[in-house]
Amino acid sequence: MTKVGETVLEIDLRALEHNYYYLRSKIDPKTKFLGVVKAFAYGSDSIAIAKKLETLGADYLAVAYTAEGVALREAGIEVPILVLHPQEVSFATLIEKCLEPSLYSRTIFTSFLKMAKDLGQSDYPVHLKFNTGLNRLGFGEKDIDFIVSSLEGVEHIKVSSLFSHLAASEDLNEKEFTISQIRQFEKISSAIIPKLNYRPKRHMLNTSGIINYPEAQYDMVRSGIGLYGYGNEAAEDENLIPVATLKTIISQIHKIGANESVGYNRAFVSKTPKVTATLPLGHADGIGRQYGNRKGEVSIHGKLAPIIGNVCMDMIMVDITGIDCKEGDEVIVFGQEHSAEALASSANTITYELLTGISQRVKRIYKD
Known part of the structure; x- marks a missing residue:
């Protein structure tokens, strides 16, 4: 897997083409x-x-x-x-x-x-x-x-x-x-x-x-x-491909002990020893305060890591206990392997809000 090195929104124009032709197939050619x-x-x-x-x-x-x-x-x-x-x-x-x-x-x-x-x-x-x-x-x-x-x-x-x-x-x-x-x-x-x-x-x-x-x-x-890439129902989501993938990296890994807290206001206090990762994106990038405290997960090497503590302006923290990863590794916030629908619904919101909320300060890169 290629490291992105920073937080980026990858836009897959081939996926857009697939979705366009799929929807076109549902209507009369005229x-x-x-x-x-x-x-x-x-x-x-x-x-x-x-x-x-x-x-x-x-x-x-x-x-x-x-x-x-x-x-x-x-x-x-x-x-x-x-x-x-x-x-x-x-x-x-x-x-x-x-x-x-x-x-x-x-x-x-x-x-x-x-x-x-x-x-x-x-x-x-x-x-x-x-x-x-x-x-x-x-x-x-x-x-x-x-x-x-x-x-x-x-x-x-x-x-x-x-x-x-x-x-x-x-x-x-x-x-x-x-x-x-x-x-x-x-x-x-x-x-x-x-x-x-x-x-x-x-x-x-x-x-x-x-x-x-x-x-x-x-x-x-x-x-x-x-x-x-979203059809408002699971059956149709299977026929579509998400165009946008929000990627970031692990900035730092921490080992915390029992009864230690993570983030502002000590919103998360660990009952047992944990390993956490800090990621360089936050509510200024579109990951709002409704996430965190185990609402929402990101994908690291195909395994889900829950967001813990309060979302910060420029950072979120995730629980990577049991996940084999290191600083600099790529993280999928949402995309083709981890749906924006799943992330949004975990915080009682909708895909539309999550997608349209991604800040313009996040770098866009393209696949075509």
């Missing part, structure tokens, strides 16, 4: 594919991931905020980019960089329409977001008349897509609710499309939707977490 690369591509590297997805043939990318889209454009990404949660203050920049906004309320719709007109735009692509039960962002059925009347005779914008977002597509116990969302979206979109003189795309499936409700793929699907 269905478009949108890759979600918000939040630094789920904590990895949005530019590297976006470039790879563009090469693989993704039809669209999506980010949360305008600044994320600007970074991609400045890196040379040319594929259409949907901004999921744009704010009025960034509309001019959004248009300048040829980004496509999700319009989700009357306020946002009216404001963007005015901006497009003021900047002399013609048929500028926009996406209309509808709330079908997640109750987060989106127009409601009651807004249909407002939308249709607002679009009459308008040349400054053109609706590229109508979309919604599923609330519990990974939970088959909520199948009835998910189907009700799909039906609601069908009702809303079917009411709007005949009143336009063109046919916008429709999309509402996320990763778990692609897997569990392919019949509702419409014209495009959106995948985030699945591209990065």
